[in-house]
Structures are given as C-alpha cells and as structure tokens.
Amino acid sequence: MLYAVETDSLDVVSGLQFVNANTFAICATNGTLYVGDSRDPKINHYALSESTTGSHWAFGLRTVGPQCDPALCTVARLSSSGQVIVSDLRNPSTPFGQAQLNLQPNDPSNEFLTVTWAPALDNHLAVSGFDGSVQIFDTRSWSTDSQMPQPIFVHRGHDLCEEKADATLVVTTHVWHVWRPRTLLSAASDGSIHVWDWVDKDNESIEK
Numbered sequence: 001m002l003y004a005v006e007t008d009s010l011d012v013v014s015g016l017q018f019v020n021a022n023t024f025a026i027c028a029t030n031g032t033l034y035v036g037d038s039r040d041p042k043i044n045h046y047a048l049s050e051s052t053t054g055s056h057w058a059f060g061l062r063t064v065g066p067q068c069d070p071a072l073c074t075v076a077r078l079s080s081s082g083q084v085i086v087s088d089l090r091n092p093s094t095p096f097g098q099a100q101l102n103l104q105p106n107d108p109s110n111e112f113l114t115v116t117w118a119p120a121l122d123n124h125l126a127v128s129g130f131d132g133s134v135q136i137f138d139t140r141s142w143s144t145d146s147q148m149p150q151p152i153f154v155h156r157g158h159d160l161c162e163e164k165a166d167a168t169l170v171v172t173t174h175v176w177h178v179w180r181p182r183t184l185l186s187a188a189s190d191g192s193i194h195v196w197d198w199v200d201k202d203n204e205s206i207e208k
Contacts, residue, residue, distance in 0.1 A: 005034075006041035014113075017061045020068050025089065027059035031077055033092045035070070046092040048077075048085070055079035056110035060125060062117035076125055076139075078115035080105055084127070086139060097142035099149050103130040105170075112172045112189075120181040124152075128171040132159030134186050136198060153198040158188040 011028035018024045019035075026034040036043035048057075062074040070089040077085045082104075086097035105113075112129035128134040135151040142149065159169045170189050177183035180197075187193050 003038045004041065005036060005043050007043055007045075009045075014056070014058045015060075017063075019061070019063055019070050019073055019089070020066065023070050025059075025061055025073075025075065027057060027075075027077060029056050031055070031057035031079065031085075033059070033075065033077070035089055035092065055081045055083070056113065058113040058115055058129075060115040060117050062119075074117065076115050076117065078113055078127060080110040080113060082130070084115065084125075086142060095144060097139055098144060099137075099139075099142055099147050101127065101135070101137075102148055103127070103135070105130045106132075106168050107170045112170055114171075114173050116174065116176055118176050118181060120177070120179050126174055126176065126184060128174045128186065130170070132156065132169040132171060132188060134171055134174050134184065152200055155184070155186065155194070155196055155198065157194050157196060158186065158190070158192050 011030060011032055014027050014029045016024060016026040022038045024036055031048040033046045034043050057077050057079050059075055059077045064072050073089045075087055075089065075092065082101040084099050084101060085095045087095040114128045116126050118124040123140045124136060124138055126134055126136050134155040136153040137149055138152050158171060172187050172189055174184055174186035183195065183197050185195050
C-alpha cells in the first residue's frame with residue numbers, strides 16, 4: 001500500500017478519480033467531496049448544504065490533460081432527485097452552476113447514477129441511470145439561480161425495441177469517446193450495448 005488517508009470517515013464512496021499524478025478527488029454518496037494528495041495523509045472535505053441531504057450522489061470530474069492543475073478542474077455532482085451542482089476544485093463548497101433536471105429514477109437503489117463531462121466538447125455533460133435514456137446538456141447558460149434546463153439531445157435507443165419493452169429498463173453506465181466530440185458508448189440493464197453519435201435536437205439524430 002502506497003498511501004492511506006489519516007482521517008476516519010464512515011461516508012460511503014460513490015466515485016473517485018485522479019486529477020493528476022498526485023491529486024485525487026472522491027465523492028461520497030451524501031454528496032461530500034474529498035480532495036487529497038498522495039504525498040500527504042491529510043485530506044480536505046467539502047460537504048453540501050443541509051438542503052441537499054437525503055439524496056444519493058454521484059460525480060463527474062473534468063480534467064485538462066494528465067498533469068491537470070486542480071484549479072482548472074470542474075466537478076459536477078448529480079443527485080438521485082435529479083439535482084446537479086457544478087463547481088471547481090478551487091472552492092468546491094461554492095457552486096457556480098446548478099440545475100434541477102426533470103428525471104425520475106426507475107431503480108430505487110440509485111446504483112447506476114452516472115454523470116460525465118465530454119472530453120472533447122466544452123461544457124457538455126451526459127446524465128444516465130434514471131431510466132433507459134442518456135441525456136446530454138449544455139451547461140454554458142447554467143447559473144446559481146433555480147432552473148430546469150432541457151436536454152439538447154436524448155438517446156432513447158435502449159428502450160425503443162418493442163420486443164424488449166420494459167418499464168424498468170435503465171442505462172447502467174455510459175462513457176464519451178476520447179477524441180470524437182459527439183460519440184458515446186452506453187450499456188443498459190437488458191445487456192444492450194450502443195455506440196452512438198448525436199447532433200443538436202433540432203436536427204435529425206445520428207445513431208448507430
């Protein structure tokens with residue numbers, strides 16, 4: 001073992017990711033964000049406000065290159081109630097954007113919540129784990145005011161097959177292509193795997 005955090009915590013981890021060679025970020029299911037350095041056993045933690053308690057949280061971290069400065073990282077925390085909070089690692093306790101998404105989970109365990117940033121497309125994120133779809137949002141207009149943004153694209157391919165029609169179908173995970181800005185890979189609870197491209201919702205979608 002190369003490293004251990006010296007702070008005792010009973011928080012259950014929902015996600016973790018390296019920022020660079022030494023810095024890492026951890027999200028707990030209660031929404032608390034931990035930021036640490038493998039050269040220092042001390043770790044900083046940033047809890048959410050009391051108004052967000054009672055939800056299950058997951059997170060997605062956007063970095064800029066393998067040696068990313070933590071100050072340039074953006075983190076999105078997604079709750080099982082559909083709330084998204086966007087902040088950066090300079091001050092994770094003070095979000096600069098937030099939204100309430102119109103999503104209702106089919107899976108009461110909340111184990112499939114996934115939020116990811118597009119690595120080759122600025123300010124776009126994808127959300128899944130609530131139902132059989134993957135929704136893509138443009139966060140450039142998000143602020144700290146209450147808002148319910150509409151997705152710019154929704155991939156519903158997993159639950160469009162009539163033979164497999166199932167109200168409990170849920171997308172279990174998804175990832176963005178590293179360098180193709182509008183290509184994603186997603187998987188669903190029926191075992192289906194899709195690689196798909198998308199365009200703005202006002203145009204005809206491209207799926208394959």
